[in-house]
Amino acid sequence: MSETRITPEVIAQHQLSTSEYQKILTLLGREPTLTELGIFGVMWSEHCSYKSSRIHLKKLPTESKRVLQGPGENAGIVDIGDGMAIAFKIESHNHPSFIEPFQGAATGVGGILRDIFTMGARPIAVMDSIRFGRPDDETTGARNRRLLEGVVSGIAHYGNCFGVPTVGGECVFEESYDGNPLVNVFALGVFRHDEVFYGKASGVGNPVIYVGAKTGRDGIHGASMASAEFTESSKQKRPNVQVGDPFTEKLLLEACLEAMRTGAIVGIQDMGAAGLTSSTCEMGSRAGTGVEIELSLVPQREAGMTPYEMMLSESQERMLLVAERGREDVVFGVFKKWGLDAVEIGRVTADGMLRVKQNGIVFAEIPNRALADEAPKYDRPRTRPLRTAPLNGPAVRRGNWGADLKTLLASGDVCSKRWIYEQYDHQVRTNTVAGPGAEAAVVRIKGTDTSIAMSLDGNGRYCALDPREGTKLLVAECCRNLSTVGALPIATTNNLNFGNPERPEIMAQIVESIEGLAEACRFFDVPVTGGNVSLYNETLGTPIFPTPVVGIVGTLPTSLPIGISFAKIGLRVLLLGGLGTADARELGGTQYAKVIHKSLWGVPPQLDMEYEKRVQAAIRELVRGGLVASAHDLSKGGLAVALAESSFGPENIGADIKLDSDLPPELLLFHEGPSRILVSTPNPEEVFRVANANGVHAIEIGVTLKARVTISNRGEVLLNERVDELKGLWNNSLEHLLHNSVAV
Amino acid sequence: MKIGVVVFPGSNCDHDAWHAFAETLRQDTVLLWHDSAALQGADLVVLPGGFSYGDYLRCGAIAKFSPVMGAVKKFAQEGGLVLGVCNGFQILTEAGLLPGALVRNAGLKFVCKTVPLEVATTDSPFTHRAVKGQTLALPVAHGEGCYIASEQVLDELEAGDRVAFRYRENPNGSMRNIAGILNRERNVMGLMPHPERAADPLMGGTDGLTIFESVLHAGVAASRA
Numbered sequence: 001m002s003e004t005r006i007t008p009e010v011i012a013q014h015q016l017s018t019s020e021y022q023k024i025l026t027l028l029g030r031e032p033t034l035t036e037l038g039i040f041g042v043m044w045s046e047h048c049s050y051k052s053s054r055i056h057l058k059k060l061p062t063e064s065k066r067v068l069q070g071p072g073e074n075a076g077i078v079d080i081g082d083g084m085a086i087a088f089k090i091e092s093h094n095h096p097s098f099i100e101p102f103q104g105a106a107t108g109v110g111g112i113l114r115d116i117f118t119m120g121a122r123p124i125a126v127m128d129s130i131r132f133g134r135p136d137d138e139t140t141g142a143r144n145r146r147l148l149e150g151v152v153s154g155i156a157h158y159g160n161c162f163g164v165p166t167v168g169g170e171c172v173f174e175e176s177y178d179g180n181p182l183v184n185v186f187a188l189g190v191f192r193h194d195e196v197f198y199g200k201a202s203g204v205g206n207p208v209i210y211v212g213a214k215t216g217r218d219g220i221h222g223a224s225m226a227s228a229e230f231t232e233s234s235k236q237k238r239p240n241v242q243v244g245d246p247f248t249e250k251l252l253l254e255a256c257l258e259a260m261r262t263g264a265i266v267g268i269q270d271m272g273a274a275g276l277t278s279s280t281c282e283m284g285s286r287a288g289t290g291v292e293i294e295l296s297l298v299p300q301r302e303a304g305m306t307p308y309e310m311m312l313s314e315s316q317e318r319m320l321l322v323a324e325r326g327r328e329d330v331v332f333g334v335f336k337k338w339g340l341d342a343v344e345i346g347r348v349t350a351d352g353m354l355r356v357k358q359n360g361i362v363f364a365e366i367p368n369r370a371l372a373d374e375a376p377k378y379d380r381p382r383t384r385p386l387r388t389a390p391l392n393g394p395a396v397r398r399g400n401w402g403a404d405l406k407t408l409l410a411s412g413d414v415c416s417k418r419w420i421y422e423q424y425d426h427q428v429r430t431n432t433v434a435g436p437g438a439e440a441a442v443v444r445i446k447g448t449d450t451s452i453a454m455s456l457d458g459n460g461r462y463c464a465l466d467p468r469e470g471t472k473l474l475v476a477e478c479c480r481n482l483s484t485v486g487a488l489p490i491a492t493t494n495n496l497n498f499g500n501p502e503r504p505e506i507m508a509q510i511v512e513s514i515e516g517l518a519e520a521c522r523f524f525d526v527p528v529t530g531g532n533v534s535l536y537n538e539t540l541g542t543p544i545f546p547t548p549v550v551g552i553v554g555t556l557p558t559s560l561p562i563g564i565s566f567a568k569i570g571l572r573v574l575l576l577g578g579l580g581t582a583d584a585r586e587l588g589g590t591q592y593a594k595v596i597h598k599s600l601w602g603v604p605p606q607l608d609m610e611y612e613k614r615v616q617a618a619i620r621e622l623v624r625g626g627l628v629a630s631a632h633d634l635s636k637g638g639l640a641v642a643l644a645e646s647s648f649g650p651e652n653i654g655a656d657i658k659l660d661s662d663l664p665p666e667l668l669l670f671h672e673g674p675s676r677i678l679v680s681t682p683n684p685e686e687v688f689r690v691a692n693a694n695g696v697h698a699i700e701i702g703v704t705l706k707a708r709v710t711i712s713n714r715g716e717v718l719l720n721e722r723v724d725e726l727k728g729l730w731n732n733s734l735e736h737l738l739h740n741s742v743a744v
Numbered sequence: 745m746k747i748g749v750v751v752f753p754g755s756n757c758d759h760d761a762w763h764a765f766a767e768t769l770r771q772d773t774v775l776l777w778h779d780s781a782a783l784q785g786a787d788l789v790v791l792p793g794g795f796s797y798g799d800y801l802r803c804g805a806i807a808k809f810s811p812v813m814g815a816v817k818k819f820a821q822e823g824g825l826v827l828g829v830c831n832g833f834q835i836l837t838e839a840g841l842l843p844g845a846l847v848r849n850a851g852l853k854f855v856c857k858t859v860p861l862e863v864a865t866t867d868s869p870f871t872h873r874a875v876k877g878q879t880l881a882l883p884v885a886h887g888e889g890c891y892i893a894s895e896q897v898l899d900e901l902e903a904g905d906r907v908a909f910r911y912r913e914n915p916n917g918s919m920r921n922i923a924g925i926l927n928r929e930r931n932v933m934g935l936m937p938h939p940e941r942a943a944d945p946l947m948g949g950t951d952g953l954t955i956f957e958s959v960l961h962a963g964v965a966a967s968r969a
Contacts, residue, residue, distance in 0.1 A: 338753065
């Protein structure tokens with residue numbers, strides 16, 4: 001064999017440090033081959049090993065009586081009753097999506113779907129959290145718009161063809177993501193408890209079977225690319241991005257689930273990052289076994305591939321499974337029916353080694369545990385979290401509040417995301433009780449009386465001001481969204497998007513955020529069952545805002561969903577949780593500060609978790625009891641935006657709101673203090689009763705009426721707008737933002 | 745009535761159609777695998793939505809060669825009821841069971857939303873329980889749902905009262921707002937909107953049941969005759 005010599009340059013190219021290379025020498029007791037170096041390079045990359053975050057992730061709560069599988073598997077599993085369970089997880093595809101938005105986003109969807117069905121669950125919902133630079137910026141706008149269009153059509157292409165509904169998500173525009181968009185995809189699947197499969201290579205002598213698409217040279221080094229910053233030369237990494245084939249994935253799904261039902265499969269894992277490498281060594285490591293494979297047997301798309309290339313290929317739509325010896329033919333029969341390759345490429349051994357051969361020659365021989373479990377862990381130095389925003393903002397304005405509301409409703413983060421979600425099939429599989437645009441997405445589980453609610457949230461602005469408090473606010477908001485549709489939050493997944501962890505002020509952001517996540521998830525009893533860490537989100541030395549994205553799921557009895565919008569005139573409008581308090585510093589992270597003041601300052605809104613929990617219990621009781629006609633939590637844009645959005649039903653029913661508050665108008669209308677939910681009801685007494693019983697405030701603030709939104713405080717009219725005008729702005733502005741530069 | 749739902753590799757609304765007929769309407773419903781020409785005694789064959797064989801070439805272009813489609817053609821020629829939804833409509837035009845073609849949406853993007861449809865004829869087994877001119881709200885979800893045909897074919901369709909549904913708000917640029925059509929014998933219907941997605945109040949509407957209940961009663965009438 002004539003492989004390249006291992007020089008310091010070659011080691012550096014694999015993004016391994018000198019001390020990491022020394023550790024490899026110790027583990028192997030010899031110099032590695034190039035193939036082995038490549039294998040270590042990907043398995044010990046930040047993307048696969050979590051080496052910078054692992055010691056801090058241990059702080060997260062991971063258990064409850066519902067959690068059947070916590071972090072460490074392909075996806076977390078949570079019991080939902082009736083012998084049923086859900087598997088769900090979030091993954092990032094930030095770096096590939098920047099290099100090639102369509103395929104980057106498409107394969108992001110493909111990857112997370114495989115994580116779900118490799119556990120035996122059928123995917124029933126996808127949500128996506130996407131962030132871009134400003135679409136209207138003079139220099140970067142054109143690129144940002146192109147990235148958005150590419151990412152959205154990539155997600156649509158893959159999810160629509162595969163046949164999974166994209167039921168919700170979020171889309172944010174912020175200067176901070178100008179050179180580094182974020183694409184985080186969440187997927188959720190459902191199965192019975194007895195249908196769960198694990199990625200374990202158990203049973204010495206059992207055959208190791210490769211199924212799905214053929215292996216090509218695409219995606220080599222994807223995992224290590226995702227573990228480095230972007231530079232001017234990153235575009236040259238375009239061949240590192242894989243190409244997705246959702247049709248093959250659909251066949252793979254059906255074939256895998258059918259093969260699992262035969263009882264002949266012992267363990268199964270998808271080939272995600274570092275493809276053959278991660279699937280073989282992780283399955284072996286989990287079972288305490290060895291795995292030996294012969295690469296010449298692997299179905300190949302092109303000729304002449306080296307062991308190095310094959311082990312590092314990230315060709316999509318491939319799975320590795322271990323079958324029961326003697327029952328291989330049952331498995332082969334199923335894959336043949338679905339027209340997919342299924343080939344025995346090796347066997348489970350007793351020696352704990354990953355042994356890779358090509359034409360009988362050994363190219364790699366590494367203990368599985370060394371790759372999967374003995375990756376370096378770093379307690380990286382940290383200082384105070386990076387913060388550039390001032391504490392105090394501009395002086396409070398005397399504004400034209402109606403005009404400000406219109407500007408906010410038309411802004412990228414607040415406006416309707418209809419242009420995006422109409423490109424996604426959000427109904428396939430006929431389970432979507434509440435889809436995009438709802439407070440939280442709700443899918444029913446056929447054959448049971450249970451539905452699953454899910455919400456995905458991030459807020460880089462809050463976290464840039466205070467990563468710990470910002471992250472706690474996210475957890476609170478997600479749980480509030482679920483509670484507002486009547487669901488009890490039960491478990492969390494998270495995607496931590498940050499800059500370079502080798503910078504102490506970034507590492508401090510990461511740790512603060514994780515500790516905030518741990519505290520809030522413990523408090524709200526929503527343990528973390530898995531997730532993803534995406535670091536090195538920097539371009540030319542500028543880091544993104546610290547952007548943890550939290551996905552929380554909950555359960556509720558299946559019934560007709562409660563809506564956001566006012567359904568008829570004459571209903572009483574109440575604010576559960578009260579008006580809240582805020583000062584000028586707490587306005588600094590809001591959408592109002594961003595859109596009207598074009599600035600960021602101060603601190604995030606204050607969260608009282610005890611109070612928040614009681615507000616959530618109260619709204620759940622009100623919604624489940626059918627005591628309110630609509631419910632909408634106050635978040636981006638505060639009270640004024642929530643009122644406007646509640647008016648955007650088919651009948652354009654608005655509200656006449658009379659407030660009695662000491663707060664100056666811009667705080668009163670636009671502050672984003674948590675723990676507040678706007679409801680409409682014919683029976684305000686019931687709302688007061690339930691609020692009292694739960695120890696929270698509720699105030700009656702007005703009545704629904706036709707066609708107008710008016711808000712006054714102590715007799716002074718703050719705004720008085722036509723619903724159809726507000727709705728038109730909110731409904732169409734994303735299209736305008738994207739296309740006014742090309743429209744004639 | 746026995747209903748057969750065809751499963752092509754890449755069909756993804758097969759289960760939804762099965763669910764509507766088997767669970768909601770309590771009918772004897774079977775799945776028909778693409779590789780078999782046996783229709784298992786079905787009285788109605790449903791070609792569901794999805795991306796048959798990946799639809800990388802042209803929607804429905806490969807599906808028309810499958811063994812099951814040979815059987816479906818024969819079944820249709822003998823007067824059997826065939827309903828093609830979305831990809832199923834595309835396959836029916838490719839297979840020559842319905843005229844015209846479905847091409848890329850005018851907006852060039854996939855579109856998923858509920859749209860109002862006009863029932864353009866009630867003279868068919870699929871629409872006889874509706875009222876002519878009635879509006880049904882049904883979801884669409886397609887990237888290639890723009891119906892095109894020559895002027896002559898369009899005139900023939902209209903003269904023969906073979907336009908089953910028209911969009912009241914055209915989401916894809918279809919000629920003459922056509923959303924669904926019938927063959928000359930009126931036993932084969934294709935439409936882009938998804939009635940199976942509007943068959944349960946939980947999904948936001950039940951207008952799709954008008955079509956399904958028409959077919960079920962057509963079946964009863966036929967078997968009594």
